[in-house]
Amino acid sequence: xxxxxxxxxxxxxxxxxxxxxxxxxxxxxxxxxxxxxxxxxxxxxxxxxxxxxxxxxxxxxxxxxxxxxxxxxxxxxxxxxxxxxxxxxxxxxxxxxxxxxxxxxxxxxxxxxxxxxxxxxxxxxxxxxxxxxxxxxxxxxxxxxxxxxxxxxxxxxxxxxxxxxxxxxxxxxxxxxxxxxxxxxxxxxxxxxxxxxxxxxxxxxxxxxxxxxxxxxxxxxxxxxxxxxxxxxxxxxxxxxxxxxxxxxxxxxxxxxxxxxxxxxxxxxxxxxxxxxxxxxxxxxxxxxxxxxxxxxxxxxxxxxxxxxxxxxxxxxxxxxxxxxxxxxxxxxxxxxxxxxxxxxxxxxxxxxx
Numbered sequence: 001x002x003x004x005x006x007x008x009x010x011x012x013x014x015x016x017x018x019x020x021x022x023x024x025x026x027x028x029x030x031x032x033x034x035x036x037x038x039x040x041x042x043x044x045x046x047x048x049x050x051x052x053x054x055x056x057x058x059x060x061x062x063x064x065x066x067x068x069x070x071x072x073x074x075x076x077x078x079x080x081x082x083x084x085x086x087x088x089x090x091x092x093x094x095x096x097x098x099x100x101x102x103x104x105x106x107x108x109x110x111x112x113x114x115x116x117x118x119x120x121x122x123x124x125x126x127x128x129x130x131x132x133x134x135x136x137x138x139x140x141x142x143x144x145x146x147x148x149x150x151x152x153x154x155x156x157x158x159x160x161x162x163x164x165x166x167x168x169x170x171x172x173x174x175x176x177x178x179x180x181x182x183x184x185x186x187x188x189x190x191x192x193x194x195x196x197x198x199x200x201x202x203x204x205x206x207x208x209x210x211x212x213x214x215x216x217x218x219x220x221x222x223x224x225x226x227x228x229x230x231x232x233x234x235x236x237x238x239x240x241x242x243x244x245x246x247x248x249x250x251x252x253x254x255x256x257x258x259x260x261x262x263x264x265x266x267x268x269x270x271x272x273x274x275x276x277x278x279x280x281x282x283x284x285x286x287x288x289x290x291x292x293x294x295x296x297x298x299x300x301x302x303x304x305x306x307x308x309x310x311x312x313x314x315x316x317x318x319x320x321x322x323x324x325x326x327x328x329x330x331x332x333x334x335x336x337x338x339x340x341x342x343x344x345x346x347x348x349x350x351x352x353x354x
């Protein structure tokens with residue numbers, strides 16, 4: 001689909017940061033290696049300690065409380081941002097917003113009947129379209145809220161830490177990092193284990209380098225709606241050393257059971273609780289993408305939250321193979337997530353050595 005022009009001037013760098021000409025330990029031809037490298041686009045965020053402190057100081061408790069699910073982007077930018085001047089596919093009238101949904105023609109959010117209102121389950125369920133996660137475990141620490149600024153307005157998304165060489169990487173949706181062909185997000189901050197009333201039990205971490213796939217950066221291609229962010233340390237500690245990590249895998253078998261997590265903030269949710277969906281993955285019923293769908297009523301703010309296979313509810317650990325990306329306007333009960341193939345693998349290899 002075609003995205004609007006950039007809201008602000010940005011200078012992304014085509015990253016040549018994958019390192020040795022190896023992908024997954026297998027030698028590849030130099031020409032193929034160059035082709036994969038051009039699929040990664042980089043943005044330098046807060047490089048210095050002073051810049052990182054400015055970002056952290058920006059997010060006062062009041063600003064965090066006022067930050068909007070990014071589905072409001074078209075309202076606060078007077079339709080000049082991500083949701084304007086777009087051509088959609090069947091059943092889609094606008095671009096995916098930064099909340100992980102597709103919106104109707106008016107830009108109004110889709111919640112609809114049947115949404116579970118903060119239902120809490122004492123025992124994790126293998127099939128739920130939206131329940132509070134109250135079991136604890138690793139996922140309650142590794143998943144967190146993202147706070148970011150786009151076009152001068154403050155928004156929220158979700159993300160998760162992943163096991164990486166630099167111990168700094170979180171994975172989220174591409175549209176929680178960069179507005180498709182438009183601008184990069186500013187003031188990007190990750191708060192792991194975010195809790196009710198804004199508690200930050202594990203601190204907050206500013207972004208130092210941000211990465212998206214080339215297809216997302218060029219045209220907002222839903223098949224590649226993935227972002228990786230290398231975080232700065234907090235009090236000298238890497239995020240992985242503080243909260244732990246989840247595994248990540250690529251080119252996994254399609255289908256199967258998955259658990260999706262996030263911090264939905266549009267009604268009936270408030271963004272103050274970790275919520276999960278669980279069920280069997282299915283192919284895109286509209287045939288418009290290679291994404292897989294998960295029955296899920298989570299709303300704006302959950303975008304970028306991790307989808308895990310081989311998930312153990314007892315330990316809260318699993319393997320991230322996708323994330324919350326979008327919904328179709330005529331199917332608010334299914335969330336779609338991109339398939340993690342070779343391009344996403346190259347994205348991760350770049351970010352973990354940043």
